[in-house]
Amino acid sequence: MPDKRDYYEVLGVARDADGNAIKRAYRKLALKYHPDKYDGDKAEGERKFKELAEAYEVLSDPAKRQRYDRFGHEGLRGAGVHDFSSMGFGDIFSMFEDIFGGFGMRPGGRGRRRSRGLDLETEIEIALEDVLTGCEQTLEFERMDLCETCGGNGAKPGTSPTRCETCGGYGQVQQQSPGIFGMTVRVSACPRCGGRGQVVTDPCGECDGTGRTRRKRQLTVRIPPGIREGQIVRCRGEGEPAAGGTERGDLHCYVRIRPHPFLTRRGQDVVCRVPVTFSQAALGGTVEVPTLSGREEMDIPAGTQNGDVITLKRRGLPAAGSGRRGDQCVQVRVEVPRKLTSEQRRLLGEYAKTENADVAPERTGFLDKLKEYFGAKS
Numbered sequence: 561m562p563d564k565r566d567y568y569e570v571l572g573v574a575r576d577a578d579g580n581a582i583k584r585a586y587r588k589l590a591l592k593y594h595p596d597k598y599d600g601d602k603a604e605g606e607r608k609f610k611e612l613a614e615a616y617e618v619l620s621d622p623a624k625r626q627r628y629d630r631f632g633h634e635g636l637r638g639a640g641v642h643d644f645s646s647m648g649f650g651d652i653f654s655m656f657e658d659i660f661g662g663f664g665m666r667p668g669g670r671g672r673r674r675s676r677g678l679d680l681e682t683e684i685e686i687a688l689e690d691v692l693t694g695c696e697q698t699l700e701f702e703r704m705d706l707c708e709t710c711g712g713n714g715a716k717p718g719t720s721p722t723r724c725e726t727c728g729g730y731g732q733v734q735q736q737s738p739g740i741f742g743m744t745v746r747v748s749a750c751p752r753c754g755g756r757g758q759v760v761t762d763p764c765g766e767c768d769g770t771g772r773t774r775r776k777r778q779l780t781v782r783i784p785p786g787i788r789e790g791q792i793v794r795c796r797g798e799g800e801p802a803a804g805g806t807e808r809g810d811l812h813c814y815v816r817i818r819p820h821p822f823l824t825r826r827g828q829d830v831v832c833r834v835p836v837t838f839s840q841a842a843l844g845g846t847v848e849v850p851t852l853s854g855r856e857e858m859d860i861p862a863g864t865q866n867g868d869v870i871t872l873k874r875r876g877l878p879a880a881g882s883g884r885r886g887d888q889c890v891q892v893r894v895e896v897p898r899k900l901t902s903e904q905r906r907l908l909g910e911y912a913k914t915e916n917a918d919v920a921p922e923r924t925g926f927l928d929k930l931k932e933y934f935g936a937k938s
């Protein structure tokens with residue numbers, strides 16, 4: 561789930577818009593970005609069209625809309641929202657048949673049966689430490705599933721669907737009309753069975769004859785080490801069942817990595833900043849630094865400067881395939897005391913008297929250069 565816009569904004573409706581207003585807004589915009597109509601950049605049009613479909617799927621479903629209103633995009637994790645980015649136009653048109661049906665626009669062939677079910681999407685959030693080792697996460701999500709009562713055929717137990725007589729079980733009907741070059745044949749979905757080829761005379765009470773019910777599913781997903789933000793872990797066959805076919809769609813888990821309080825990822829390396837005192841930097845010593853696998857002591861050489869970077873080899877993240885780890889880069893920040901006790905002031909005063917070119921070569925060099933420059937000018 562890459563960063564998403566607000567669904568109300570996408571559809572251009574108020575937050576309290578009713579179902580009809582949402583439907584009207586969606587229809588208007590979807591027709592504007594319809595692949596056959598949109599004149600602008602094709603890829604941009606497709607992205608908009610899919611963004612609209614997703615917004616409409618959520619806002620037109622009271623349960624999903626409520627979750628979105630309360631918790632935003634976050635709340636839709638596992639709610640059974642389809643992954644429109646992986647979907648073809650044909651699938652989107654058949655999902656919202658009631659919207660597009662009246663316009664006679666459904667590229668990809670009317671009544672075309674899918675052999676594979678639709679893909680669903682969800683999000684998985686993991687800690688940065690999990691990227692190091694890989695992890696398993698159990699997630700719960702909702703999906704449309706074959707009805708257990710009727711086994712998915714939509715007929716009341718004890719009865720079975722019968723072959724549609726209108727289309728003879730083909731799901732499609734042909735219409736012939738005279739044209740310039742002879743008879744033109746138009747093939748369209750059978751109006752009686754809606755392309756299924758079968759009709760249910762005695763519908764199953766559990767699913768109202770649709771053959772599908774919404775069910776919760778628990779699944780343990782294995783996240784491999786080295787994964788990056790926004791990558792997809794694809795769970796084969798965990799999406800929705802196909803209408804007539806056997807192969808289920810997939811579940812796409814978009815991986816999000818929680819920000820770490822100390823460590824920032826930079827490719828395979830991790831970066832952190834560690835404050836040290838003025839005397840630690842001057843005298844050298846050891847400081848404790850946070851790493852992906854706990855605290856670690858790190859040596860600071862005497863004379864460390866503010867901004868110096870110390871590299872802890874192989875404390876970074878593993879490469880996806882090889883497992884070879886990056887480094888941890890620790891940037892030292894020297895903290896100059898803002899407040900001193902009188903004792904500290906006295907000691908530093910004593911120290912200051914000893915400062916000379918050996919103690920601060922850069923400062924001395926700077927002063928010499930300054931004198932030379934302005935001396936020459938005046």
Ligand SMILES: [Zn+2]
Nearest residue numbers: 707710764767
């Ligand atoms: Zn049923």
Ligand SMILES: [Zn+2]
Nearest residue numbers: 724727750753
């Ligand atoms: Zn039929």
